[in-house]
Amino acid sequence: MAHIKSRKHPIARRLNCSAAVALAVMALPGTVYAQQVTQTLPEIEVQGTTNSFKADAVSSPKFTQPLLNTTQTITVIKKELVQQQGGTTLTEALRNTPGVGTFSLGENGNTNTGDAIYMRGFDTSSSIFVDGIRDLGSISRDVFNIDQIEVTKGPAGADTGRGAPTGSINLSTKQPTMKEAYSGTIGLGTDDYKRVTADLNKPLNLEGGAAFRVNLMKEDSGVAGRDVVKSDREGIAAAFAFGLQTNTRTYLNYLHIDQSNIPDGGVPTVGLPGYSSPARLANPTATPAVTAIAARPFLNTAPRVNSSNFYGTTADYDDVKADMFTVRVEHDISANAKLQNTTRYGKTSEHYLLTGFMSDAPGLKTPNPADRSSWAVARSSQMKDQENEIWSNQTNLTLKFDTGSIKHSIATGVELTREKQNTRGYDGLGTLADANLYNPNPNVLRTGYNPFRNGADTSGQTDTASIYLFDTLELNPQWQINGGVRVDRYETDYSSAVIGTARNGFPIGLLHKMSDENKSGTLINWKLGALYKPTENSSLYAAYATSKQPPGGANFQLNSTSTTATNPNFDPQETKTTEIGGKWDVIDNKLALTAAVYRTIVSNEVEGNATDGFFQTGKKRVQGIELGVVGDITSLWSISAGYTTMDTDVVSGAVVNADGSTALSYTPKQAFTAWTTYKLPAGFSVSGGARFLGKLKKPTDGAIGTPASVDSYWVYDAAATYTISKNIDLQLNLYNLTDKDYVASINKSGYRYTPGTARSARLSANIKF
Numbered sequence: 001m002a003h004i005k006s007r008k009h010p011i012a013r014r015l016n017c018s019a020a021v022a023l024a025v026m027a028l029p030g031t032v033y034a035q036q037v038t039q040t041l042p043e044i045e046v047q048g049t050t051n052s053f054k055a056d057a058v059s060s061p062k063f064t065q066p067l068l069n070t071t072q073t074i075t076v077i078k079k080e081l082v083q084q085q086g087g088t089t090l091t092e093a094l095r096n097t098p099g100v101g102t103f104s105l106g107e108n109g110n111t112n113t114g115d116a117i118y119m120r121g122f123d124t125s126s127s128i129f130v131d132g133i134r135d136l137g138s139i140s141r142d143v144f145n146i147d148q149i150e151v152t153k154g155p156a157g158a159d160t161g162r163g164a165p166t167g168s169i170n171l172s173t174k175q176p177t178m179k180e181a182y183s184g185t186i187g188l189g190t191d192d193y194k195r196v197t198a199d200l201n202k203p204l205n206l207e208g209g210a211a212f213r214v215n216l217m218k219e220d221s222g223v224a225g226r227d228v229v230k231s232d233r234e235g236i237a238a239a240f241a242f243g244l245q246t247n248t249r250t251y252l253n254y255l256h257i258d259q260s261n262i263p264d265g266g267v268p269t270v271g272l273p274g275y276s277s278p279a280r281l282a283n284p285t286a287t288p289a290v291t292a293i294a295a296r297p298f299l300n301t302a303p304r305v306n307s308s309n310f311y312g313t314t315a316d317y318d319d320v321k322a323d324m325f326t327v328r329v330e331h332d333i334s335a336n337a338k339l340q341n342t343t344r345y346g347k348t349s350e351h352y353l354l355t356g357f358m359s360d361a362p363g364l365k366t367p368n369p370a371d372r373s374s375w376a377v378a379r380s381s382q383m384k385d386q387e388n389e390i391w392s393n394q395t396n397l398t399l400k401f402d403t404g405s406i407k408h409s410i411a412t413g414v415e416l417t418r419e420k421q422n423t424r425g426y427d428g429l430g431t432l433a434d435a436n437l438y439n440p441n442p443n444v445l446r447t448g449y450n451p452f453r454n455g456a457d458t459s460g461q462t463d464t465a466s467i468y469l470f471d472t473l474e475l476n477p478q479w480q481i482n483g484g485v486r487v488d489r490y491e492t493d494y495s496s497a498v499i500g501t502a503r504n505g506f507p508i509g510l511l512h513k514m515s516d517e518n519k520s521g522t523l524i525n526w527k528l529g530a531l532y533k534p535t536e537n538s539s540l541y542a543a544y545a546t547s548k549q550p551p552g553g554a555n556f557q558l559n560s561t562s563t564t565a566t567n568p569n570f571d572p573q574e575t576k577t578t579e580i581g582g583k584w585d586v587i588d589n590k591l592a593l594t595a596a597v598y599r600t601i602v603s604n605e606v607e608g609n610a611t612d613g614f615f616q617t618g619k620k621r622v623q624g625i626e627l628g629v630v631g632d633i634t635s636l637w638s639i640s641a642g643y644t645t646m647d648t649d650v651v652s653g654a655v656v657n658a659d660g661s662t663a664l665s666y667t668p669k670q671a672f673t674a675w676t677t678y679k680l681p682a683g684f685s686v687s688g689g690a691r692f693l694g695k696l697k698k699p700t701d702g703a704i705g706t707p708a709s710v711d712s713y714w715v716y717d718a719a720a721t722y723t724i725s726k727n728i729d730l731q732l733n734l735y736n737l738t739d740k741d742y743v744a745s746i747n748k749s750g751y752r753y754t755p756g757t758a759r760s761a762r763l764s765a766n767i768k769f
Contacts, residue, residue: 052078052080052590052631052632052638053078053080053081053630053631053632053638053639053640053675054078054590054591054592054630054631054632055067055076055078055148056068058070058074058076058150058152058170058172059131059132059147059148059150059170059172060132060150060159060170061338061340061396061398061411062132062159062396062411062413062468062470062484063159063411064398064409064410064411064470064472065409065472065480065482067583067592068537068538068539068583068585068592069472069480069531069533069539071482071529071530071531071541071542071543071579071581072152072153072154072529072543072545072579073152073153073154073579073581073594073596073598073626074150074151074152074153075096075097075150075151075153075628075642076148076149076150076151077093077094077096077097077148077149077150077151077640078147078148079143079146079147079148081096081640081675082096082143082146082149083185083766084675084677084687084719084721084731085675085687085689085717085719085733086187086719086731086733086735086762086764087143088142088143088144088195088219089115089140089141089142089143090115090117090128090140090141090142090143090149090169090171091115091117091140092143093143093146093149094117094149094151094169095673095691096640096642096673096675097151097642097673098626098642098643098644098671098672098673099119099120099644099646099667099668099671099693100117100118100119100124100151101117101118101693101744102115102116102117102118102744102745103118103666103696103744103745103746104116104118104123104666104745104746104747104748105266105745105746105747105752105753105754106747106748106752107747107748110356110382111263111264111265111266111354111356111382111747111752112138112745113138113140113263113318113350113352113354113384114137114138114139114140114141114320114350115128115139115140115141116745117169118666118667119151119153119164119166119167120153120166120167120600120622120624120646120667121166121620121622121646121648121664121665121666121667122164122165122166122602122664123164123554124164124166124167124168124169125164125554126163126164126553126554126555127156127160127163127164127167127168127169128141128168128169128170128171129160129168129169129170129171130170130171130173130324131170131171131172131173131326131328131342131344132160132170132342132394133326133342133344133346133390133392133394133417134160134390134392134417134419135171135346136346136348136388136389136390136419136421137320137322137348137349137350137386137388138320138350138384138386139257139259139320139322139348139350140231140233140259140261140320141171142217142219142233142235142257143171144197144215144216144217144235144237145173145174145215145217145235145237145255146171146172146173146174147172147173147174147175148172149169149170149171149172150169150170150171150172151167151169152167152168152169152170153166153167153598153626154166154167154543154545154577154579154598154600155167155525155527155545155546155547155575155576155577155600156168156545156547157486157523157525157545157546157547157548157575158468158470158484158485158486158525158526158527158545158546158547159484159486161415161464161466161486161488161523161525162464162488162490162523162547162548162549162550162553162572163547163549163553164547164549164554165547165549165573165575165600165602166575166600166622173237173239173253173255174199174213174215174237174239175213175239175241175251175253176201176210176211176212176213176239176240176241176244176251177201177203177211177213177244178203178209178211178244178245179201179203180201180202180203181199181200181201181768181769182198182199182200182201182768182769183198183199183766183767183768183769184196184197184198184199184766184767184768185197185764185765185766185767186764186765186767187762187763187764187765188762188763188764189221189733189760189761189762189763190224190760190761190762191221191222191223191224191225191760192220192221192222193221193222193760193762194219194220194221195217195218195219195220195221195764196216196217196218196219197215197216197217197218198214198215198216199213199214199215200213200214200215200216201213206242208242208243208244208245208246209242209243209244209245209246210240210241210242210243210244211240211241211244212238212239212240212241213238213239213240213241214236214237214238214239215235215236215237216235216236216237217233217234217235217236218233218234219231219232219233219234220232223264223757224735224736224757224758224759224760225307225308225755225756225757225758225759225760226264226307226308226310226755226758227308227309227310227442228262228310228312228314228442229262229263229264229310230261230262231259231261232259232260232261233257233258233259233260233261233320234257234258235255235256235257235258236254236255236256237253237254237255237256238253238254239251239252239253239254240252247331247332248329248330248331248332249329249330249331250327250328250329250330251326251327251328251329251330252326252327253324253325253326253327253328254323254324254325254326255322255323255324255325256321256322256323257320257321257322257323258320258321259318259319259320259321260317260318260319261317261318261319261320262312262314262316262317262318263312263316263317263318263352263354264310264312264754265311265312265316265354265355265356265357265752266311266745266747266752266753266754267305267307267309267311267752267753267754267755268305268311268357268359268364268377268437268751268752269359269706269707269746269750269751269752269753270299270302270304270305270359270364270437271302271303271304271305272304272707272710272743272753273707273711274706274707274708274709275299275300275302275705275706275707276295276299276300276705277295277296277297277298277299277300277705278293278295278299278359278360278361278364278703278704278705278706278751279292279293279294279295279361279704279705280292280293280360280361280362280704281704293361293362295704295705296366296369298366298369299364299366299705302372303372305437305438306438307741307755307758308755308758309438309439309440310440310442311355311357311377311379311435311440311442312354312355312379312442313355313432313442313443313444313445313446314442314443315353315445315446316352316353316354316355317351317352317353318350318352318354319350319351319352320348320349320350321348321349322346322347322348322349323346323347323348324344324345324346324347325344325345325346326342326343326344327342327343327344328340328341328342328343329341329342336399336400336401337397337398337399337400338397338398339395339396339397340394340395340396340397340398341393341394341395341396342392342393342394342395343392343393343394344390344391344392344393345390345391346388346389346390347387347388347389347390348387348388348389349386349387349388350384350385350386350387351383351384351385351386352382352383352384353381353382353383353429353451354381354382354383354384355379355380355381355382355432356379356380356381356382357377357378357379357380357435357752358377358378358380358749358751359377359437359751359752360703360704360749360751361704361705362378363377363378363751364376364377364437365377365378365434372437372438373436373438373439375436375437375438376434376435376436376437377434377435377437378434379432379433379434379435380432381429381430381432381446381449383426383429383451384423385423385424385426386421386422386423386424387420387421387422387423388419388420388421389419389420389421390417390418390419390420391417391418392415392416392417392418393415393416393417394413394414394415394416395413395414395415396411396412396413397410397411397412397413398410398411399412405475405476406473406474406475407473407474408471408472408473408474409471409472409474410469410470410471410472411468411469411470411484412467412468412469412470413467413468414465414466414467414468415464415465415466415467415468416464416465416466417462417463417464417466418461418462418463418464419461419462419463419464419556420459420460420461420556421458421459421460421461421555421556422457422458422459422460423457423458423459424453424457425453425454425455425456425457425458426451426452426453426454427451427452427454428448428449428450428451428452429446429449429451430446430447430448430449430450431446431447431448432444432446432447433447455497456496456497457496457497458494458495458496458497458557459493459494459495459496460492460493460494460552460555460556460557460558461492461493461494461556462490462491462492462493462552462553462556463490463491464488464489464490465488465489465490466486466487466488466489467486467487468484468485468486468487469484469485470482470483470484471483471484477533477536478532478533478534479530479531479532479533480530480531480532480533481528481529481530481531482527482528482529482530482531483526483527483528483529484526484527485524485525485526486523486524486525486526487522487523487524488522488523488524488525489520489521489522490520490521490522490523490550490553491518491519491520492518492519492520492550492551492552492553492556492558492568493517493518494516494517494518494552494556494557494558494559495516495517496557517552517558517559517560517568518558518568519550519551519552519558519568521550521572523548523550523572525545525546525547525548526545526546527543527544527545527546528543528544528545529541529542529543529544530542530543537584537585537586537589538582538583538584538585539582539583539584540581540582541579541580541581541582541583542578542579542580543578543579543580544576544577544578544579545576545577545579546574546575546576546577547574547575547577548572548573548574548575549572549573549575550571550572550573551566551567551568551570551572551606552566552568553572564614565606565607565608565614567606567614570604570606570614570616571604571616572604573602573603573604573605573606574602574603574604575600575601575602575603576600576601576603577598577599577600577601578598578599579596579597579598579599580596580597580598581594581595581596581597581598582594582595582596583595587631587632587633587634590631590632591629591630591631591632591633591639592628592629592630592631593628593629594626594627594628594629595625595626595627595628596625596626596627597623597624597625598622598623598624598625598626599621599622599623600621600622600623601619601620601621601651602619602620602621602622603618603619604616604618605617605618605619605620605653606618607653607654608654617652617653618650618652618653618654619650619651619652619653620648620649620650620651620653620664621648621649621651622646622647622648622664622667623646623647623648624644624645624646624647625643625644625645626642626643626644626645627642627643627644628641628642628643629641629642636678636679637676637677637678637679638676638677639674639675639676639677640674640675640676641672641673641674641675641676642672642673642674643670643671643672643673644670644671644672645669645670646667646668646669646670646671647669648663648664648667649662649663649664650662650663650664655700656699656700657697657698657699657700657708658697658698658699658700658703658706658707658708658709658750659697659708659709661697663697664697665696665697665698665699666696666697666698666699667696667697668693668694668695668696668712669694669695670692670694671692671693671694672690672691672692673689673690673691673692674689674690674691675687675688675689675717676688676689677719683722683723683724683729684720684721684722684723685720685721685723686718686719686720686721687718687719687720687721688716688717688718688719689716689717689718690714690715690716690717691714691715691716691717692712692713692714693712693713694712695709695710695711695712696709696710696743696746697709698710698746698748698750699748701748701749703749703750703751706749706750706751707746707750708750710743710746710753711742711743713740713742713743713756714740715736715738715740715742715756716736716737716738717733717734717735717736717737718733718734718737719731719732719733719734720732727767727768727769728765728766728767729765729766730763730764730765730766731763731764731765731766732761732762732763732764733761733762733763733764734759734760734761735757735759735760735761735762736756736757736758736759736760737759738759739758739759740756741755741756741758742755742756743755743756744756744757
């Protein structure tokens with residue numbers, strides 16, 4: 001789908017010391033721990049006729065129970081399912097969980113890039129993790145090195161700390177194993193789709209067991225149904241592990257991603273249902289004064305623009321580089337005790353030049369109302385230069401023991417993390433000629449284009465020290481109680497500045513220090529659940545959980561001005577969720593059925609405007625039902641499907657929707673997703689899928705004449721696979737079979753939208769040895 005300098009603190013020294021001590025204690029061969037090596041049973045491989053979509057557990061050591069006994073809605077999307085669908089990005093993979101996606105194109109005149117994910121009514125982009133550590137940056141994440149994607153719905157504050165109120169997403173990466181295996185994919189398709197991947201795992205003849213694994217990816221593709229827009233990315237993920245057959249295992253991982261894309265700024269909403277002529281009210285008190293612009297009734301019946309139109313230029317670019325280095329050490333203290341330490345350094349930089357346009361009252365020009373070929377939209381240049389960096393060290397201890405008749409499964413640990421974000425401001429972006437509304441020309445040059453740093457930079461940093469404890473108490477084979485608490489001590493520093501007039505490309509003088517802010521505090525989040533097992537392969541549960549997000553927690557921005565929503569004097573946003581559900585593994589535990597009813601209350605919401613000020617009086621509610629089925633119906637037939645309803649309401653505070661309703665924006669009332677595959681004789685298999693997304697309501701920002709919502713839609717996909725030999729199969733994927741022209745995302749003002757992926761096809765050769 002088309003779519004998206006810091007002061008030093010003592011925590012850095014604590015982080016480095018923690019990492020050094022933990023690694024030294026666990027890794028030195030002379031320690032008492034390393035001497036407790038036990039005999040490891042040989043690996044047994046069980047082969048079936050299908051690659052089941054069903055997962056039994058998540059990768060995080062904080063979850064000590066299998067999914068069947070976890071008192072929370074968690075969707076696990078395995079790589080086998082994504083591969084069958086020909087998916088390549090996180091956004092595409094998330095289509096397998098209902099009601100989650102990139103529904104927002106951006107705020108006002110700005111355009112989102114990367115994975116701008118909404119879940120249950122709230123932006124979840126800042127709550128994406130890789131192997132349990134937060135992953136920062138506006139990057140479209142490729143899944144070439146991902147083993148499974150774990151979508152946790154409901155507050156995740158006790159598990160991951162500050163974050164989105166309605167869940168988190170964790171990407172579990174591929175790791176070396178002692179099984180020699182080589183695989184790869186070569187793909188070609190419509191819209192210049194070209195992609196190749198390789199996954200090479202080689203055991204090494206070293207004492208204790210060692211292996212090396214490398215995953216490679218290169219893609220150079222257009223975007224189905226969009227002119228000019230391009231995705232060009234490459235990546236390498238190298239991993240080395242040793243001690244795999246001992247009680248102490250060490251994993252060294254390095255990931256490098258390089259993207260050079262042509263970004264998509266969307267198309268005008270002219271002609272969409274609900275569109276009417278934009279107008280502008282006079283505002284003589286504005287600086288400069290705003291002149292009224294009357295409505296133009298002839299625009300009410302203007303036809304839609306072609307959804308393939310591109311309103312940027314061929315010189316637009318979106319360059320992203322990401323590097324991530326991870327060291328993980330695991331040590332089995334005993335059969336019932338395990339210690340794990342993970343150290344991560346990650347850095348993501350994004351530099352883009354994107355053409356924005358506004359089809360608002362002054363931006364949409366109609367010099368001759370009777371001649372639509374003369375209509376145009378004003379274009380402007382947006383430049384972003386942002387760098388995200390993270391240092392993190394996590395130490396986790398899992399224990400199993402009995403106190404009388406009660407069995408305990410405990411996970412406890414500490415985390416030290418430093419997150420930084422630096423953004424640099426630019427001037428000298430020149431001007432662009434207007435784009436013809438119905439026939440835009442991307443082959444234009446910017447007049448006066450001479451970009452230079454203007455010093456209007458921002459810098460944000462959050463340091464966090466955390467401690468947590470979870471315990472599952474098995475009272476008897478039928479009853480379990482689980483609970484957990486996490487304490488985060490955080491400190492956020494933020495500074496920004498505006499620099500004066502430039503001369504000869506160099507900024508002169510500091511005109512005004514806009515903000516130099518600090519926010520610190522302690523967050524306490526907890527969860528509690530009770531589980532009853534009517535049978536060994538089923539469970540019924542009730543759970544309660546909390547989450548908190550302090551000012552600046554999602555975007556590193558603070559501003560103590562009373563007319564801003566990021567004032568550090570505000571209290572953290574608070575979330576409370578109650579969930580009742582059931583899970584049932586049927587057909588010899590090969591098919592998982594899930595059902596849950598939930599209710600989420602988000603309070604301490606900041607609301608207001610720059611004129612009247614902001615107040616922390618907002619309260620929002622999301623409640624609904626979520627159903628799921630995943631796994632094998634027979635040895636030849638597999639399925640993954642989900643359905644959700646979401647009833648949302650602004651309980652107190654200002655209305656957030658453009659249509660004046662009290663529901664939440666970017667939140668469909670209903671959503672459905674399904675994918676099923678059946679294996680036929682003679683090496684053939686067929687697959688098909690359907691997705692439904694209900695109407696999305698757009699936020700309000702005072703825009704006049706734009707659609708208040710976008711229509712619901714169904715999309716159908718299909719695939720067929722032919723096995724040539726045990727080493728090679730051919731896979732054909734067909735997308736959007738009916739060529740449905742739908743709105744995938746819309747920006748806050750409603751002047752721009754991203755069309756959904758048009759009908760397209762991909763043919764891949766999957767090779768394995």
